[in-house]
Amino acid sequence: MKTSVTMLLLVFLFCISCSSADVINDTEPPESGIYFPPFGSSTWEARSLSDLGWNNNELQPLLDYLEDQNTKSFMILHDGKIVVEAYMNGHDANKLWYWASAGKTLTTALSGIAQEEGLIDINTKVSDYLGTGWTSASLEKENLITCKHLLSMNSGLDDSTNGVEPEDLEYMADAGTRWAYHNVYKKMQDVLAEASNSTFKNYFNTKLRDKIGMTSTKGGWLQLNDFNVYWSDTRSMARFGLLIYANGKWNSEQIIPEAFLNEATNTSQDINKSYGYLWWLNGKSSFHLPGSQLKFSGALVPNAPDDMFAALGKNDQKIYVVPSKKLVVIRMGEAADSETFALSSFDNDLWEMINELID
Known part of the structure; x- marks a missing residue:
């Protein structure tokens, strides 16, 4: 049965107790009045569509579309407050779902924290931390690979396999000269x-989950096919998106350094202008996609605001952050259409409908 506006209103009441150029995400920072939900409580303040001047008539078509596209859960936050929260296709607020590659950005966040603590320097070669021989490349070529290359997806290692054992990580090009979407970031x-x-x-x-109130009794890192994949409820994903929207701060505590986060959400290398440190970036003049060396002209998601950046995971797991609109948007579920690793046509179609709601 289609998710109804009545059901959404019940959730709402419960919650109350530039251009396509290579623009930099340097819009005005969010206002200091961002709402942060408390820890250990189901209470999360909400705002109504009418209060924001959004189009109520476009809500149900959006929810119907999401349900038809195999969505499990969907949320829109405005300055931290819930405007839309919906569950469908057998899912609910207490059930877990996987982040897939949207969880890459959790590794980015931890890298910024560790660098601020003086534990790492992302410009240092990986072998300084892991020792030599972590790839099957020659020592000379292996030593070209820095932590920043891992975060930027331009290590130069062969992306034809998903494994991250030394025998899987073969030299293909010098670090920094080739962009390829690869599981090597897990190193x-x-x-x-x-x-x-x-x-x-x-x-x-210790450094991230517990500091922003992501659920500790449900979900976490689960081992799937030799890789850690993060699972959580939808609100935990929304909390992380809110942390990023707030420039790495939760209430008065700066958790992720703001300067590092600004680097992470801007172009990290010259090959794929739409990629930061494991974050996808909109509003650039071109982009590359997983599994291809082709360069595509135009913005990543033409219907989305230019300053939108996103954590994108297999089968359409999404965290969209849009500073100019004060939005964080979350989508979890099965693949909307066919199986994908990151971007799909669903992104652009979804944003067309979101625009109808918010404009």
């Missing part, structure tokens, strides 16, 4: 574990 998690003298999971829990 950054090993760097963080070594540098923090802990495990990646423990470092994540």
Whole structure:
């Protein structure tokens, strides 16, 4: 049965207790009056569509479209407050779902924290932390690869396999000269574990999860096909998106350094202008996609605001952050159409409908 506006209103009441050029995401920072939901409570303040001057008539068509596109959950935050929260296709607020590659940005956040603590320097070569031989490249070529290359997806290692064992990580080009979407970024998690003298999971829990109230009793890093994949409820994903929207600050505590986060959400290299440190960037003049060396002209998501940046995961897991509109948008679920690794046609279609709602 289609998600109804009546159901959404019940959720609402419950919650109350430039151009296509290579623009930089340097819009005015969010106002200081951002709302941060409390820890350990189901209470999360809300705002109504009418209060924001949005088009109520476009809400139900949006929800119907989302349900038809295999969505499990969908949220829109405005300055931290919930405007839309909907669950469908057998999902609910207490169920978990995987972030897939949208969770890459959690590694980015931890990298910024570790650098601020003096544990790492992303401009340092990876072998300084992991030792030599972590790839099958020659020592000369391996030593060209820095932590920044892992975060920027331009390590130069062969992307034809998903594995991250030394035998999988073969030299293809000098670091910095070739962009390719690759699981090698996961070696950054090993760097963080070594540098923090802990495990990646423990470092994540202490430095990020627990500081913003992401659920600790449900979800977490689960091992799937030799890789850690993050699972959570929808509101935990929304909390992380809110942290990013607030320039890395939660209430009065600066958790992710603002300067690092600004680097992470702007072009990180000259090849794929629409990629930062594991974040996808809109409003640039061109982009590359996973599994291809082709260069595509235009913005990543033409219907979305130019300053939008996003965490994109397999089968259309989404965190969209739009500073100019004061929005964080979350989508979890099955693939909207066919299986994808990051961007899909769903992004642009969804933003067309979001624009009808918010404009």
